[in-house]
Amino acid sequence: MKSERLDLSSRRAINQDSFIQEWPETGLILFDSPFDPKPGIRISRGRLCELDGKPEAEFDLIDRFIARYAIDLTRAEEAMALDSTEVARRLIDIGVPRQELVDLFGALTPAKIVEVVNRLNTVEMMMALQKMRARRTPSNQAHVTNRKENPALLAADAAEAVERGFSELETTVGVSRYAPFNALALLIGSQTGRGTALTQCAVEEALSLKLALAGLTTYAETLSVYGTQKAFHDGDDTPWSKAFLASAYASRGIKVRFTSGTGSEALMGHAESKSMLYLEARCLMAIKGAGSQGVQNGSISCIALPESLPGGVRGVLAENLIATLMDLELASGNDALASHSSIRKSAKLMLQFLPGTDYIFSGYSSMPKEDNLFGGGNFDAHDLDDYNVLQRDMQVDGGLRPVSDEAVLKVRRRAAQAVQAVFRQLELPPVSDAEVEAATRVESSADMPERDVVGDLEAAGRFLEEGRSGLDVIRALAREGFDDIARKVLALQKLRLSGDHLQTSAMVLPGPRVVSAVNDPNDYRGPGSGYSLSPERRQEIASLNQALDPREIGREPAARSGGFLRETGEACAGTDPREIVIALGPAFGTALRATLLGIPHQEVLQAMIDGIRAEGLRPRVVKVYATSDCGFIGHRGAQLSGSGIAIGIQSKGTTIIHQRDLEPLNNLELFPQAPNLDLSSYRTIGQNAAKYAKGEPVTPVPTRIDNTARLKYIVRTTVLHLHETRQVVKDRNPRELDWSPMQAAAGSGAVEKALPA
Amino acid sequence: MSNVTDNYPLSEKRPDRLTTPTGASWKDIDLQSVLDGTLGMSDLRIAPETLELQAQIAESAGRSQLAENLRRAAELVKVPEEKILEVYQALRPGRSTSGELESLADELESQYRAGRCARFLREAARAYQA
Numbered sequence: 001m002k003s004e005r006l007d008l009s010s011r012r013a014i015n016q017d018s019f020i021q022e023w024p025e026t027g028l029i030l031f032d033s034p035f036d037p038k039p040g041i042r043i044s045r046g047r048l049c050e051l052d053g054k055p056e057a058e059f060d061l062i063d064r065f066i067a068r069y070a071i072d073l074t075r076a077e078e079a080m081a082l083d084s085t086e087v088a089r090r091l092i093d094i095g096v097p098r099q100e101l102v103d104l105f106g107a108l109t110p111a112k113i114v115e116v117v118n119r120l121n122t123v124e125m126m127m128a129l130q131k132m133r134a135r136r137t138p139s140n141q142a143h144v145t146n147r148k149e150n151p152a153l154l155a156a157d158a159a160e161a162v163e164r165g166f167s168e169l170e171t172t173v174g175v176s177r178y179a180p181f182n183a184l185a186l187l188i189g190s191q192t193g194r195g196t197a198l199t200q201c202a203v204e205e206a207l208s209l210k211l212a213l214a215g216l217t218t219y220a221e222t223l224s225v226y227g228t229q230k231a232f233h234d235g236d237d238t239p240w241s242k243a244f245l246a247s248a249y250a251s252r253g254i255k256v257r258f259t260s261g262t263g264s265e266a267l268m269g270h271a272e273s274k275s276m277l278y279l280e281a282r283c284l285m286a287i288k289g290a291g292s293q294g295v296q297n298g299s300i301s302c303i304a305l306p307e308s309l310p311g312g313v314r315g316v317l318a319e320n321l322i323a324t325l326m327d328l329e330l331a332s333g334n335d336a337l338a339s340h341s342s343i344r345k346s347a348k349l350m351l352q353f354l355p356g357t358d359y360i361f362s363g364y365s366s367m368p369k370e371d372n373l374f375g376g377g378n379f380d381a382h383d384l385d386d387y388n389v390l391q392r393d394m395q396v397d398g399g400l401r402p403v404s405d406e407a408v409l410k411v412r413r414r415a416a417q418a419v420q421a422v423f424r425q426l427e428l429p430p431v432s433d434a435e436v437e438a439a440t441r442v443e444s445s446a447d448m449p450e451r452d453v454v455g456d457l458e459a460a461g462r463f464l465e466e467g468r469s470g471l472d473v474i475r476a477l478a479r480e481g482f483d484d485i486a487r488k489v490l491a492l493q494k495l496r497l498s499g500d501h502l503q504t505s506a507m508v509l510p511g512p513r514v515v516s517a518v519n520d521p522n523d524y525r526g527p528g529s530g531y532s533l534s535p536e537r538r539q540e541i542a543s544l545n546q547a548l549d550p551r552e553i554g555r556e557p558a559a560r561s562g563g564f565l566r567e568t569g570e571a572c573a574g575t576d577p578r579e580i581v582i583a584l585g586p587a588f589g590t591a592l593r594a595t596l597l598g599i600p601h602q603e604v605l606q607a608m609i610d611g612i613r614a615e616g617l618r619p620r621v622v623k624v625y626a627t628s629d630c631g632f633i634g635h636r637g638a639q640l641s642g643s644g645i646a647i648g649i650q651s652k653g654t655t656i657i658h659q660r661d662l663e664p665l666n667n668l669e670l671f672p673q674a675p676n677l678d679l680s681s682y683r684t685i686g687q688n689a690a691k692y693a694k695g696e697p698v699t700p701v702p703t704r705i706d707n708t709a710r711l712k713y714i715v716r717t718t719v720l721h722l723h724e725t726r727q728v729v730k731d732r733n734p735r736e737l738d739w740s741p742m743q744a745a746a747g748s749g750a751v752e753k754a755l756p757a
Numbered sequence: 758m759s760n761v762t763d764n765y766p767l768s769e770k771r772p773d774r775l776t777t778p779t780g781a782s783w784k785d786i787d788l789q790s791v792l793d794g795t796l797g798m799s800d801l802r803i804a805p806e807t808l809e810l811q812a813q814i815a816e817s818a819g820r821s822q823l824a825e826n827l828r829r830a831a832e833l834v835k836v837p838e839e840k841i842l843e844v845y846q847a848l849r850p851g852r853s854t855s856g857e858l859e860s861l862a863d864e865l866e867s868q869y870r871a872g873r874c875a876r877f878l879r880e881a882a883r884a885y886q887a
Binding site: 070 | 762765766767768769772775776777783786787788791792796797798801802803804807808810811814815818819820822823824825826827829830831832833834836838841842844845848849850851874877878880881884885887
């Protein structure tokens, strides 16, 4: 049997994701593979001779590296003897300082670390991450790439990303020979606006080093590490070769971050039946042992693999946490596409977003995901408004800020112009005015003019061969009048001399000013400590472009049309059985002039009058002052009505048909959702009121049901009702009103009276 | 906090201690010197002494492995890029015998006084052999 409802559910985004059961033999398991070793250590005469049950003779390269560089043997026996649950509790105990835990975890084995972390539930891991990340101030990294590798668009996207608050930008290439130009475009774009950012270009190691040496990039993140020796070898490296490379970068004053993540070993077929988290713990210890200041992990490009398994998202949080326990800078993933489902993606993001990490994304796709050459774009340019709202909702610093459309267009154009100028000065293939204009405004590279690919590749190749460098870029910028950008690029190059950004969790703020775990250490010790939003930052996060000033609501020009009502005296109880009273709320037609939907009050009143008259009865209009409540307005009207029937209407348009002998909050018909009422509804309301008075059978006024109405209009409803309530005069009796009919309103200024004077 | 970390960031607090391997000082490096052509990329290199200062800062912040990395880096400042890439290639899997790694270690030690790096290579050679 088939259910249409189930069928529709099966086609939801979440059901396009892949889900599998665990398969420990192949490493398709997050925690607790039956093949994972048990924690253990044996030290003999200052030498580690057994690691997690494996004797030294059986050590692979990773074991050897960890044993040599990543475990503090002076404390290891004592630390390993601690009960894992007790250590786990210390992680979330605000009485235990971060440094004490860093020292403790520096003396544990991979299996012990995993056992401890696995004693925490997801919320506890988030609490631990909040406490254990290295730098106090959280931040964010962006991806900047495009399919056509257009330099003007790259620069414009980079400039916008920095304007939005990203403090690191990463690009890569579709065709590796483009690398110098992509790096160049990012370098210029990143220094165009008021902000600044470190930039990198993810390419093969040797080329990556060359770009950095030439001053075209300022950091590198490509040093991948794996948890088994075979996977490491497939990556064509060993822990020693990677560690040496890290020193090589540092020797040139270039910041480096390693890369690892759950799932890579299983994906490469070399998991050796170990759980993903156990292997990742080995990676992170190797990274620490290599002397790296930091890591990007959180499964990175493999993310959909752990997420196919039970506990996948928790496992990824656990690996982020272990990175911080190793005292490493953490760029916490969230980059590659992790799910088809927005619900699932957002829920997962919260695990890093709420506790905060050094870089919440290791690549937020700052352009539309179609242009993301990393296979990334879990969140992209079109999610930025959502992201800003999440920051505002939770009052969490996710590293970004709302920016105006004008500011975006301004920095985009200037960055594209700067690239155009530098290409001109350095006699590279020209960037046309049309490209600059397009780079400022396009949705994606699909809309960019075509460039001469062969010419670009040739020139990009020559660029490095001829020994061009960041200094040539600085000179070109200055000669073309972009002094401000030239100075900022130079300031970044100069930072290399200081090595300040080689310290753990370094980011560069305008100035440039380096902020790292040394001068901004995470000092979280429970409520009232650690990072908190400054008043200025709180205001910045709150100031969404689309946030309205509530004082302006209800004061729109359309709502300020001329008066059409005139009070003629206190309203008395009527005696005419053919009259229907229309009782207006205290602001109707005076302090307010239109309903929630912006329908002018005069037209609304006329529609009800027309409806009453169509049934041959006589409308009479009064204003109620004593209350702004719809039921009570209608009830007061009904007491005055000769027929005993009245229509009560609030300024926002909510309407009721009332009868004299009903309780105030009872009614004949109630139309609580003003957004669903149009002029013909109001006319029918008039008719129905008249029919009740005549004792005829009445079909209730049909109204649309729109369950988003409250969502869309609750703010306006609140503000309009507030204005109405401000007009309430408790002890003022209802007033009789004359009104200007619609057709005469513009012309003769005639006034109708409901009752003979 | 110790005195060492009080000096951090050096670019703000102790620019007077920052020089380049070519002898240029922090304040010499400005837009004018770039435009004059008196400054080259080689002037924008970190000095071994600076890396040692950063190593001390890392150490006093409790990061001994990072400090060791920065001290290896200090030794590599004077090693040309081609040699660095050669050593890196030699350390990659299956590229060299332990004898070849040993002789590279000797070269680093004797020619560049890179004792830490040499020791690191020898440790790699032993691990690769095991």
